[in-house]
Amino acid sequence: MNIYHVTREFDTFLKRENLSGYKDRIDSILEIYRERPGGLIPVLQQVQEHIKYLPPVVQHYIAMGLGVPSSDVYGVVSFYSFFxxxxxxxxxxxxxxxxACYVKGIQRVIDKIETGFNLKMGGTSEDRRFTLQGVRCLGACGLAPVVMVDDDTLGEVDPSKIVKLLEKYE
Ligand code: FES
Structure with missing residues (x-):
């Protein structure tokens, strides 16, 4: 793919996702890190902060902007779980x-979240309101079953109340 095609596809992606306002910001991030060795990870972190995920179209644009092969970008994105x-x-x-959470019935809580917001573990609701992940012990076993929403810890979660609790997160 040449520069023209990569740029056009990236622009189309931003438009479709209503993110066109971030184009200048992303270009300036690429500009800052272009000549810096080891710049790929900070670029990926900052771009993901703005547009929330790094599909191939974004990876190609970053690769072009930094002058590195797309396979290098893909390698880093697929290696680190935070991308x-x-x-x-x-x-x-x-x-x-x-x-502890398993014994205290976290599965019933998960079932309610999945049906209440029509998503599956590891997935995202269609309106992109919630992403649901299963994680290992959150270090609050005394409060089991535990769910974290962003930085909030919800303890002793009653499965019948979880959907209502999540409703306040717009
Ligand atoms: S097992 Fe769930 S917080 Fe420890």
Whole structure:
């Protein structure tokens, strides 16, 4: 793919996602790191902060902007778990899958979240409101079952109340 095609596809992507306002910002991030060795990871972090995920179209644009092969960008994005190629929700819901939470019924909480917001574990609701992840012990076993929503810890979660609790996160 040549520069023209990569840029056109990136512009189309931004437009479709309503993110065109970030184009200048991304260009200036690329400009800052172009000549810097080791600049790829900070660029990916900053771009993901703005547009929330790094699909191939974005990876190609970053590769072109930094003058590195797309395969290098893909290698880093797929290696580190904090980078994602899939869109994430505005809120990250982490359900604890540790032993204490399991014994105290986290699965029933998860079932309610999945049906209440029509998403699957590891997935994102269609309106991109929530992404649901299962995680290992969150270190609050005394409060099991535990769910974290962004930075908020919800303890002793009653499955019948979880949907209502999540409703306040727009
Ligand atoms: S097992 Fe869930 S917080 Fe420890």
């Amino acid at each position: 994602t190629m899939k869109p994430r929700g505005r809120h990250l819901v982490r359900a604890c899958l540790g032993t």
